Amino acid sequence: MVKNRIIEITGAKYPFILGPMRLITLGEMAAAVSNSGGFGQIAASGLSTDRLRLEVKKARDLTDQPFGINLPLYRKNAFDALEIAIEAGIKTITTSAGNPAKFMERIKEAGLRVLHKVSSKEMALKTQTCGVDAVIATGFEAGGHVGRQGTTTMCLVPQLTDALNIPVVAAGGIADARGVVAAFALGAEGVELGTRFVATHECPTPDFFKQLIVEADSDSTILLGKDAMPIRVLKNRAVDMIQNPDKHLEDKHLRGDKADAKYIQSGGDADTAIMPAGQIAGLIKQIDRTDKIFLELMRGADLLAQQLKATFGGE
Numbered sequence: 636m637v638k639n640r641i642i643e644i645t646g647a648k649y650p651f652i653l654g655p656m657r658l659i660t661l662g663e664m665a666a667a668v669s670n671s672g673g674f675g676q677i678a679a680s681g682l683s684t685d686r687l688r689l690e691v692k693k694a695r696d697l698t699d700q701p702f703g704i705n706l707p708l709y710r711k712n713a714f715d716a717l718e719i720a721i722e723a724g725i726k727t728i729t730t731s732a733g734n735p736a737k738f739m740e741r742i743k744e745a746g747l748r749v750l751h752k753v754s755s756k757e758m759a760l761k762t763q764t765c766g767v768d769a770v771i772a773t774g775f776e777a778g779g780h781v782g783r784q785g786t787t788t789m790c791l792v793p794q795l796t797d798a799l800n801i802p803v804v805a806a807g808g809i810a811d812a813r814g815v816v817a818a819f820a821l822g823a824e825g826v827e828l829g830t831r832f833v834a835t836h837e838c839p840t841p842d843f844f845k846q847l848i849v850e851a852d853s854d855s856t857i858l859l860g861k862d863a864m865p866i867r868v869l870k871n872r873a874v875d876m877i878q879n880p881d882k883h884l885e886d887k888h889l890r891g892d893k894a895d896a897k898y899i900q901s902g903g904d905a906d907t908a909i910m911p912a913g914q915i916a917g918l919i920k921q922i923d924r925t926d927k928i929f930l931e932l933m934r935g936a937d938l939l940a941q942q943l944k945a946t947f948g949g950e
């Protein structure tokens with residue numbers, strides 16, 4: 636494949652990025668994705684600086700391919716995490732949940748490349764002015780935290796590719812070659828997938844979470860925390876209880892307040908864990924290996940491009 640700007644920025648073989656997932660995409664998962672030709676990422680969210688160092692070392696031991704670190708910028712140890720990335724010789728990072736402006740001087744001085752997650756055109760234009768190398772346009776259908784604006788990937792990506800000079804990665808709602816081709820048709824130069832990678836053999840999350848993704852339907856997710864930091868999660872009893880506490884007064888298993896519901900990697904089961912996932916979960920029908928997913932994305936996109944040419948070409 637011809638190198639585009641996202642491949643040049645990440646250094647990976649394919650323009651596919653592993654969506655960072657809190658306490659899930661750690662050293663082993665990042666290395667597995669990078670070894671399969673994508674850009675693996677370690678999510679720094681929820682990690683102490685020592686643990687982040689350890690996960691970076693694990694990834695280094697398992698791959699000689701490039702991988703990155705995702706830094707949630709609102710966290711107290713974001714500057715420390717940035718220094719760890721620099722120390723470790725990471726070449727490309729991604730940032731989310733905050734303003735990259737005050738980090739840019741150090742990022743540039745260290746020669747790092749940076750992609751920042753945005754959910755609106757206003758944010759994207761501000762971010763471009765800060766000097767980031769690319770944006771990751773995250774649509775409302777994505778798993779995990781989404782923008783309050785409610786703009787979908789389909790609408791956000793072409794508006795950003797028209798408005799920006801820097802390249803755009805599409806995130807949210809992509810799990811197969813059709814999504815990849817659609818994103819590229821909208822002008823994206825790369826795609827970031829999160830939910831698809833939960834249902835992989837390499838993903839270190841409990842089996843019940845993977846199974847729930849495989850069994851999900853098109854309406855299996857819902858938004859929590861709509862006013863503050865909206866997060867898209869799988870519907871289950873814990874989520875229903877947060878939304879309708881009165882309905883569950885007799886529910887001994889889940890009795891308590893919101894604090895009882897725990898993020899998936901902190902314990903719980905299919906009823907009690909909070910499991911971020913995107914609307915595209917309904918399309919995912921089996922647990923696969925990451926290398927198989929990449930091959931299918933590449934071959935499927937090639938085939939679709941030929942079919943599109945046969946339909947629209949030659950006029």
Ligand SMILES: Cc1cc2nc3c(=O)[nH]c(=O)nc-3n(C[C@H](O)[C@H](O)[C@H](O)COP(=O)(O)O)c2cc1C
Binds near residue numbers: 910912
């Ligand atoms: C379980 C889970 C945890 C996530 N944690 C993070 C995170 O720590 N930082 C972040 O920037 N994005 C996080 N995300 C968002 C993903 O990186 C990615 O952008 C998103 O999943 C893409 O949408 P998709 O799920 O439709 O593929 C998370 C998503 C999921 C499903």
